[in-house]
Amino acid sequence: MKNLCRVLIFSCALVTTATAHSVSEQNDAIAHYSDRAVELLRDAVSRETAYGQGLVPAYAESLRQVFLDAGFSPEVLTIVPYGETASLVVRYEGDGSSGRRPILFSSHMDVVPADPESWLRHPFELQEDETFFYGRGVLDNKFDVTLLTTLFVWLKESGFVPNRDLVIAFTGDEESFQETVQQLARDYRDLINAEYALVVDGGGGVLNDAGEAIQFQVGFAEKTYATFSMTAKNPGGHSSMPRADNAIYDLARAIQRLEAYTFPVETNEITLTYFARTAPLLNNEVGDAMAAFVADTGDEEAIALLRAQPEYVGTLGTTCIPTMLSGGHAENALPRAVTATVNCRIFPGHTPVEIMRELQRVADDPALEWAVVGVPVASPASSFNPEIMTAIEQSLAPIHPNLPIVPEMGSGTTDGAYWRAAGIPSYSLTGIFINPKDSFAHGLNERVPKAAVTDSLRFWWSMVGQLAGDGSPPVQ
Ligand SMILES: [Zn+2]
Known part of the structure; x- marks a missing residue:
C-alpha cells in the first residue's frame, strides 16, 4: 500500500478500530505515536551517551529492539561497532516502483557531556514543565533520533511501503571525533548509499519572542x-x-x-x-x-x-x-x-x-x-533540490502556511559534512520550531518545546509521503 493518505486511514483504524476516516481518528493516531515518542525520549535521555562512557552500543541495541518489535526484520537492522561506540543502520525496504535511489536520514545517538552539579534539573532524567522537556540531548540530537524511530514504527505498523528504500543512519560520535560517520561512508557504503541525505540535526523552524514562526532553515553547506x-x-x-x-x-x-x-x-x-x-x-x-x-x-x-x-x-x-x-x-x-x-x-x-x-x-x-x-574535512555545498524544497513547503503548509524557507550555511561540522564529502548531497533540517534563545544545545538545561513532538511527527509523516509516497500530502 503506497498511498500515504490511505495508510493514514489504515493506521487510524488500527488505533481506533474505526473504519471511516476522520480528523479525530488522525488525531488519535498522532496522539498515540506522540506518547510513544515521549516514552522513547525518556529512555534515551536516561542513557549518558557522552564520549568515553561506552553507553552508545546499548542504546543502539535498545533502538534495534524497537524496530524489531514494529516488524522490521533482523536483516535490515545493522549495528556497526566502533571502539567504545557504534552506529545503527536501519533499512525500510520500498517496492522500488519509483526507480529512485534511497533517501538517507541521519542523526546521532551520542551527546555532549553534562555535569549534574551545574544543572537545575538532572541532565539524564527527562523532566518537563508546561512548555518544555528538559535533559541532555532533548534537542541535540536524541529528540530527532526518537522522532525518526517513532516515524518508521508508525509507517511500518500502518503497512506503508515506500516507493524507494528509506535508510536511517544513527551515528555514535558526532559530538566528539565524527569517526562513525566516516566509517559508514568508507566501509559500509552499500548500507548507506543514497540519492541524498536528510541530516535531522540542525536547521528547522525559528520562533520569535512572541512565539510566532518566522522562518524555516535548511542547511545546504557547512564551512x-x-x-x-x-x-x-x-x-x-x-x-x-x-x-x-x-x-x-x-x-x-x-x-x-x-x-x-x-x-x-x-x-x-x-x-x-x-x-x-x-x-x-x-x-x-x-x-x-x-x-x-x-x-x-x-x-x-x-x-x-x-x-x-x-x-x-x-x-x-x-x-x-x-x-x-x-x-x-x-x-x-x-x-x-x-x-x-x-x-x-x-x-x-x-x-x-x-x-x-x-x-x-x-x-x-x-x-x-x-x-x-587534526584532520579537517572540506565538503562541497549541496545544490538546491526543488523536490525537497517543495516537500518541505507542503509539509509545513497545514501548520505554518507561507513560511519563508531559508537556506543556511552552518559554521560547525556535523555528520552532514562527511556525507557531502563522500558525494552524498545533504540537507540539514528538523521538524522542531524553537526560539534560538531557548536553544541550549551543548549548554546547561537543554530543552525542547513539548509541542515539537506532535508537530514533528506530522511534518515528517508528510515529508515521507511527498518524497517516497504517492506525492500527495497526507490529510491533516
Ligand atoms: Zn547534533
Missing part, C-alpha cells in the same frame, strides 16, 4: 572546520641575561598581524538567498544591511555592519581566530617555544592548506612553524 598551530622557537636562555629576540615577542607580533587581517568577502547562492530571505524578517538596521549587501556585495558599509554581528560574520567568508596559547617552561627561563592555536571556519571552495598559506603570508615571519591540527 570547513580547521585548526592550525603557529609556533615561535628560540634558543632560550636564562631570564637574568635576556637576549634581544624572544619567542613570545615573535609570536605576539604575528598574532597582531592576524588580528588586523580579514579574509575577503565571499558569497554563494546559499548565503545570498539566506540574506535576501532573512532581511525582511528582521526589520532593523541589520536587515537593511543584508538587503544592501545582496543588492551590492561590495557595499562596504553593509559589510562592516554585518561583520560586527557575531551571528552573521561567518556567513560573509572565512574566519580565523586564535583560541589557545601555550609556551615557556619556567618563570626564570627564556621560552624556547611558544604556540598559538588558530581555529578557522573556511568558506566552501577553499582547502585548509590554502587558508594556512594565507595565514602564513599574513603572519609575515618565515621563522614561525605551522602545522595542521
Whole structure:
C-alpha cells in the first residue's frame, strides 16, 4: 500500500478500530505515536551517551529492539561497532516502483557531556514543565533520533511501503571525533548509499519572542572546520641575561598581524538567498544591511555592519581566530617555544592548506612553524533540490502556511559534512520550531518545546509521503 493518505486511514483504524476516516481518528493516531515518542525520549535521555562512557552500543541495541518489535526484520537492522561506540543502520525496504535511489536520514545517538552539579534539573532524567522537556540531548540530537524511530514504527505498523528504500543512519560520535560517520561512508557504503541525505540535526523552524514562526532553515553547506598551530622557537636562555629576540615577542607580533587581517568577502547562492530571505524578517538596521549587501556585495558599509554581528560574520567568508596559547617552561627561563592555536571556519571552495598559506603570508615571519591540527574535512555545498524544497513547503503548509524557507550555511561540522564529502548531497533540517534563545544545545538545561513532538511527527509523516509516497500530502 503506497498511498500515504490511505495508510493514514489504515493506521487510524488500527488505533481506533474505526473504519471511516476522520480528523479525530488522525488525531488519535498522532496522539498515540506522540506518547510513544515521549516514552522513547525518556529512555534515551536516561542513557549518558557522552564520549568515553561506552553507553552508545546499548542504546543502539535498545533502538534495534524497537524496530524489531514494529516488524522490521533482523536483516535490515545493522549495528556497526566502533571502539567504545557504534552506529545503527536501519533499512525500510520500498517496492522500488519509483526507480529512485534511497533517501538517507541521519542523526546521532551520542551527546555532549553534562555535569549534574551545574544543572537545575538532572541532565539524564527527562523532566518537563508546561512548555518544555528538559535533559541532555532533548534537542541535540536524541529528540530527532526518537522522532525518526517513532516515524518508521508508525509507517511500518500502518503497512506503508515506500516507493524507494528509506535508510536511517544513527551515528555514535558526532559530538566528539565524527569517526562513525566516516566509517559508514568508507566501509559500509552499500548500507548507506543514497540519492541524498536528510541530516535531522540542525536547521528547522525559528520562533520569535512572541512565539510566532518566522522562518524555516535548511542547511545546504557547512564551512570547513580547521585548526592550525603557529609556533615561535628560540634558543632560550636564562631570564637574568635576556637576549634581544624572544619567542613570545615573535609570536605576539604575528598574532597582531592576524588580528588586523580579514579574509575577503565571499558569497554563494546559499548565503545570498539566506540574506535576501532573512532581511525582511528582521526589520532593523541589520536587515537593511543584508538587503544592501545582496543588492551590492561590495557595499562596504553593509559589510562592516554585518561583520560586527557575531551571528552573521561567518556567513560573509572565512574566519580565523586564535583560541589557545601555550609556551615557556619556567618563570626564570627564556621560552624556547611558544604556540598559538588558530581555529578557522573556511568558506566552501577553499582547502585548509590554502587558508594556512594565507595565514602564513599574513603572519609575515618565515621563522614561525605551522602545522595542521587534526584532520579537517572540506565538503562541497549541496545544490538546491526543488523536490525537497517543495516537500518541505507542503509539509509545513497545514501548520505554518507561507513560511519563508531559508537556506543556511552552518559554521560547525556535523555528520552532514562527511556525507557531502563522500558525494552524498545533504540537507540539514528538523521538524522542531524553537526560539534560538531557548536553544541550549551543548549548554546547561537543554530543552525542547513539548509541542515539537506532535508537530514533528506530522511534518515528517508528510515529508515521507511527498518524497517516497504517492506525492500527495497526507490529510491533516
Ligand atoms: Zn547534533
